[in-house]
Amino acid sequence: xxxxxxxxLFLWSLDLATRFRGTHPWLLYCLPVAGLLxxxxxxxxxxxxxxxxNLLLEKIHDPDSAVPFRxxxxxxxxxxxxxxxxxxxxxxxxxxxxxxxxxxLAAAPLRLSKExxxxxxxxxxxxxxxxxxGTPLAGAxxxxxxxxxxxxxxxxxxxCLMASFIGDAVCxxxxxxxxxxxxxxxxxxxxxLFGWILLAGALFAGASAVFTEAxxxxxxxxxxxxxxxxxxxIVGGIAVIGLTLVVGTHDYNGLSLALLxxxxxxxxxxxxxxxxxxxxxxxTLGTGFKGGEVTPLFVVGxxxxxxxxxxxGQPPAIFAxxxxxxxxxxxxxxxxxxxxxGIELFGGHLxxxxxxxxxxxxxxxxxxxxxxxxxxxxxxxNRADIExxxxxxxxxTNGFQIAPSVFRRLLRSWKKRGEGK
Numbered sequence: 389x390x391x392x393x394x395x396x397l398f399l400w401s402l403d404l405a406t407r408f409r410g411t412h413p414w415l416l417y418c419l420p421v422a423g424l425l426x427x428x429x430x431x432x433x434x435x436x437x438x439x440x441x442n443l444l445l446e447k448i449h450d451p452d453s454a455v456p457f458r459x460x461x462x463x464x465x466x467x468x469x470x471x472x473x474x475x476x477x478x479x480x481x482x483x484x485x486x487x488x489x490x491x492x493l494a495a496a497p498l499r500l501s502k503e504x505x506x507x508x509x510x511x512x513x514x515x516x517x518x519x520x521x522g523t524p525l526a527g528a529x530x531x532x533x534x535x536x537x538x539x540x541x542x543x544x545x546x547x548c549l550m551a552s553f554i555g556d557a558v559c560x561x562x563x564x565x566x567x568x569x570x571x572x573x574x575x576x577x578x579x580x581l582f583g584w585i586l587l588a589g590a591l592f593a594g595a596s597a598v599f600t601e602a603x604x605x606x607x608x609x610x611x612x613x614x615x616x617x618x619x620x621x622i623v624g625g626i627a628v629i630g631l632t633l634v635v636g637t638h639d640y641n642g643l644s645l646a647l648l649x650x651x652x653x654x655x656x657x658x659x660x661x662x663x664x665x666x667x668x669x670x671x672t673l674g675t676g677f678k679g680g681e682v683t684p685l686f687v688v689g690x691x692x693x694x695x696x697x698x699x700x701g702q703p704p705a706i707f708a709x710x711x712x713x714x715x716x717x718x719x720x721x722x723x724x725x726x727x728x729x730g731i732e733l734f735g736g737h738l739x740x741x742x743x744x745x746x747x748x749x750x751x752x753x754x755x756x757x758x759x760x761x762x763x764x765x766x767x768x769x770n771r772a773d774i775e776x777x778x779x780x781x782x783x784x785t786n787g788f789q790i791a792p793s794v795f796r797r798l799l800r801s802w803k804k805r806g807e808g809k
Contacts, residue, residue, distance in 0.1 A: 392558025423621030477679020487516025515555030538766025589748030596718025606674025624675025689715030
């Protein structure tokens with residue numbers, strides 16, 4: 389109930405901020421100042437909650453202490469600031485962090501065991517995710533699936549399911565609605581279409597990997613700068629302003645919902661729109677602004693799916709829907725939750741293509757992801773030499789980035805041939 393109410397407040401605030409910025413485009417030029425304010429808040433008063441979603445995942449894996457309450461108001465305020473001044477970010481991170489924080493408040497008074505404390509935090513994630521997108525089934529599974537690759541904690545299934553449905557009901561009961569996307573009411577699978585779906589799934593995996601690596605690259609690049617946090621925020625804000633002026637549109641600022649809606653129609657969209665959204669978002673989040681990654685991933689996937697459909701003569705709305713879910717699945721390593729989300733948003737007639745594209749994107753995106761505190765319990769391939777329980781952060785530190793095993797074997801064989809010659 390608390391998570392649903394918090395999501396309602398957040399979505400209401402975000403809508404006001406987005407509408408106001410739409411009528412006052414000059415606010416974009418204040419983005420560097422907003423970045424400085426965000427960095428100041430976290431540097432001076434919120435260092436212990438700066439980890440965001442990754443901190444929440446760490447607390448679930450090892451619930452030795454409560455999540456600091458200030459995480460909820462800090463992420464709410466700073467995400468609204470990011471959107472108010474034109475940064476490119478999402479909303480799931482805010483809802484998940486608020487949900488986890490509020491759920492964790494009950495741990496100490498109820499004297500919960502570590503296991504129950506962990507489950508309670510998972511319910512907060514589910515409630516926040518389910519309520520902010522209006523997808524309670526996906527929210528329930530997301531809270532179970534996002535923690536680890538290759539492992540789902542079924543002992544939290546009932547609590548997460550209840551929390552997600554109640555959170556969504558409370559959010560909608562407070563008058564918050566969710567967008568409905570127009571997709572074909574019927575769908576007939578043919579061998580040719582199935583081939584296009586498989587190819588699209590591989591492209592969606594590539595987009596997931598590019599988004600993840602671009603965001604991490606910007607973060608690592610900024611850390612090398614003296615007085616990094618403040619300089620990074622200023623440079624990031626200026627870069628977003630410059631990019632907006634270059635492309636000549638505000639379509640890539642904020643949530644980009646107008647661009648997302650056009651992806652489900654026959655409207656003309658630049659073939660490179662998905663790359664621009666990746667660029668805007670990786671700079672925004674990588675330089676210290678706050679918000680989620682999921683809605684930008686929706687936009688990246690939908691615009692890529694639209695472009696793919698136009699180039700191959702396929703239905704744009706259907707491939708936009710597939711990209712919407714699959715790029716997120718590859719970046720968050722949550723294929724089951726994303727398949728369910730697609731079904732809830734677009735209809736059960738797309739269940740099979742949604743499942744294929746989400747699974748392909750998940751497998752081919754490798755052991756990388758937007759949540760570096762995710763743990764790898766069972767690698768995506770038997771050939772991956774990863775110690776069970778390693779975080780994605782450790783996998784990155786150790787220099788391991790999985791490519792599909794067939795490509796790795798080809799590389800080794802080419803190397804041997806070269807040595808032979």
